[in-house]
Amino acid sequence: MRKWVSLFFLSLILIFPSAAESLEPEYREFHILKTEEATTVGQGNLRTEIEFGVTKQPDASELYSIPRLRLTYGLSDWADLEFEYDFFVVRDTTFVKFPTGEIVSDHDDESTGDLRVKVKMSPYEFGRNRLGFEATTKFPMADRDEGVGTNETDFVWQFLLTSDWGRLLTHLNAGMAIIGDPAENRNQRDFLILGAGAEYGLTDSLTLMAEINGSTWSENGEKGFTDNIAEASHGSWRAMGSIGLTGPIGNDWRWGLLARKGLNNHTDDWGVQGGLSRVWGIGGSEEPAAAEEERRPDPETFFNPMKTATAYTIGERNFHLELAADYINQPDDSDLYVLPDLTVGWGIGPWADFQVQLQYLMVRNSKRFDSSGAVIEEDIDETGQGDAWAKFKFSPFDLRCGRLGAELITKVPSADDKDALGTDEADIVFRGLLSTDWSEFYPDSLLGRLKTHLNAGIAIQGNPYKHSSQNDLFIWGVLAEYELLESLTLWAELEGSNGGPTIGNVTEGVYGDDFIEARLGLTGPFPLIDFLDDWKWGVTASAGMTSESRDWTASVGVSHTWGL
Known part of the structure; x- marks a missing residue:
């Protein structure tokens, strides 16, 4: 692939x-x-x-x-x-063939x-x-x-x-x-x-x-x-x-x-x-990759706390910050805490942005496995830096059905596999994005409050058990956001991955075979707090839909966008 x-x-x-x-x-x-x-x-x-x-x-x-x-x-x-x-x-x-020598x-x-x-x-x-x-x-x-x-x-x-x-x-x-x-x-x-x-x-x-x-x-x-x-x-x-x-x-x-x-x-x-x-x-779209009501002279904070990405971007020369705390109950029933989960982004064009995500991790009762799936170490309690993720999104196509784009994500391995915090392998994710703002089709109905987002792509994960090898997985996501009130948004998604091996925790990969998770989220502003004007808060919770998925996850975070 x-x-x-x-x-x-x-x-x-x-x-x-x-x-x-x-x-x-x-x-x-x-x-x-x-x-x-x-x-x-x-x-x-x-x-x-x-x-x-x-x-x-x-x-x-x-x-x-x-x-x-x-x-x-x-x-x-x-x-x-x-x-x-x-x-x-x-x-x-x-050259030398590995591992035979x-x-x-x-x-x-x-x-x-x-x-x-x-x-x-x-x-x-x-x-x-x-x-x-x-x-x-x-x-x-x-x-x-x-x-x-x-x-x-x-x-x-x-x-x-x-x-x-x-x-x-x-x-x-x-x-x-x-x-x-x-x-x-x-x-x-x-x-x-x-x-x-x-x-x-x-x-x-x-x-x-x-x-x-x-x-x-x-x-x-x-x-x-x-x-x-x-x-x-x-x-x-x-x-x-x-x-x-x-x-x-x-x-x-x-x-x-x-x-x-x-x-x-x-x-x-x-x-x-x-x-x-x-x-x-050859030119290019001069329109920003944002939903219609978000194209304002002053940047508005747009907070997507979910895993499925939108095709909308930050806006040229805007700076975006997300700070969250996450909990993940991993497939091997160990506990993974992300404290903090920090993302900073920069709009590098009217329809392109670049983001960096940094994490600090804590695991409890985790395990390490060999290539056969046998446990080689258990009851691991460790803390340390997680991997760094560099994300590039470009959404140049404004179609009748919505905004079409793509996202390239690179995982720079900085987590220690011996502490059960990662694979210590480099990964690449490439996915297509399609976002539809239904207010453009139904401006005067309740359906006009809905936006939908579709993702599909490939995750190339470094194989921690085999020399010079990667596992290719198909990844997908379906996300809907609905404006309950002028300042309160409800989110719902179904996302997952297929192909490659099943995984027990982050020491084997981020994506695994037969991964399906359902997630709900809610975002809104901080009312009556002047110094948090235009900041957004967000909470999410998910449940695994298969035995190979993460059992459940939860997160809480804040976000803000500045015009530079």
């Missing part, structure tokens, strides 16, 4: 340009460097890039990208969404690479400088047994600084790469990544580019070194220098050539690549 997700995103890369109009005569540079720029493509603009290249890896094997496709869309004037996909050919590579040498293969989804936000501009942030999620599409990837989920975040000195542009990057470890279950390796790049306008149309970038690890030594892409895309003490040149082809296209050279023994020996780039003006 993950390959179908890859094909879906690849189809976007190939289809979008055919329906687009070229930007004329606006000039856009082909940024061929690995060091990222903080500048964006502009709202409603689409940049397509196709590259071909070859890399001599540290193990002396050759890795060909034929091709690398990149699609970047401007969500707003300061936020981009990017998809990057590779098809690889590898020659004479060597078998060494495969002189391996030749051709296979799909991974799909990377990137969200860039660059809202801060001061003087000649622009400061931004980029988050990248790698969908593990490449097969490790073919020598072209790790088959592990990776997550990368980095800060970006671009400075305009006239003919010279400089770029600085610093961040962290959280790389799934194919050699060990429930483990990741964290690398510090750095980059410094420059662009210099030789003429009005030719640009010279250069950079130095690399990565290192806090625990230096042999374990942190990587010999090829089947071990990791980053490694300890990697440093690469690059130089490139870009120029025009006609009025619309840009060409680019780049040569790379490794600066030490633990880096790719050398690499060359060339490609083409073009920017298209």
Whole structure:
């Protein structure tokens, strides 16, 4: 199923340009460097890039990208969404099969690479400088047994600084790469990544580019070194220098050539690549992705305390906060407390937002299991940080039946599996969203107080019991909200998941087979409390509908939205 997700995103890369109009005569540079720029493509603009290249890896094997496709869309004037996909050919590579330890040498293969989804936000501009942030999620599409990837989920975040000195542009990057470890279950390796790049306008149309970038690890030594892409895309003490040149082809296209050279023994020996780039003006919806009565000059707090997501977004440049306390009676009858459950969100466009969810967990009478389901430890009482969740939602389509969008969620593993607080595996969730405001169809009836929301998608959960493996589950949700009074809203939902193994608690996964839960909720304002003006409170309670589901859950929380 993950390959179908890859094909879906690849189809976007190939289809979008055919329906687009070229930007004329606006000039856009082909940024061929690995060091990222903080500048964006502009709202409603689409940049397509196709590259071909070859890399001599540290193990002396050759890795060909034929091709690398990149699609970047401007969500707003300061936020981009990017998809990057590779098809690889590898020659004479060597890798180790896990868990057997078998060494495969002189391996030749051709296979799909991974799909990377990137969200860039660059809202801060001061003087000649622009400061931004980029988050990248790698969908593990490449097969490790073919020598072209790790088959592990990776997550990368980095800060970006671009400075305009006239003919010279400089770029600085610093961040962290959280790389799934194919050699060990429930483990990741964290690398510090750095980059410094420059662009210099030789003429009005030719640009010279250069950079130095690399990565290192806090625990230096042999374990942190990587010999090829089947071990990791980053490694300890990697440093690469690059130089490139870009120029025009006609009025619309840009060409680019780049040569790379490794600066030490633990880096790719050398690499060359060339490609083409073009920017298209395809536009986009100017209407905010909000229900009709919520499109007001001042942001209104919209609090959805349920699991099923709505297609509505926060609103451009609005800041959203949710603070909750949760209780979950897990399928193994242990108790899980979330104290607190904190979500912060930012509207990065009229119909796109980015959210981060952080949790602190406490378990009582929990268990740990082996791959057969046998209990290896019980009566676990522990507290500690939970996983971090990064969520990106975009809802560009305003249809007759409602607002249509999608949400991409990445779980960054920070909970300790030995304390029964998580799997210590990276997960990815992708789901489609459809929200319908029935007041648009029945404005003068009681049915006009109803909004409905449908979710359907896939959860790719890291398998804690098998090397370089994930479990794919179908997830779904049906949610209704009804305005009982002008300020009081009743919520009801049915949500669940199917496929993959059944789970006993969060040490095995968030979603499990034959999960079905029914949930009720109520939200409203704080009356007569001035300093809580426009804050919302919310309470929920759920019951499991199958023996494999959580027996029951409850939550209480508050929410507020600020216009920045």
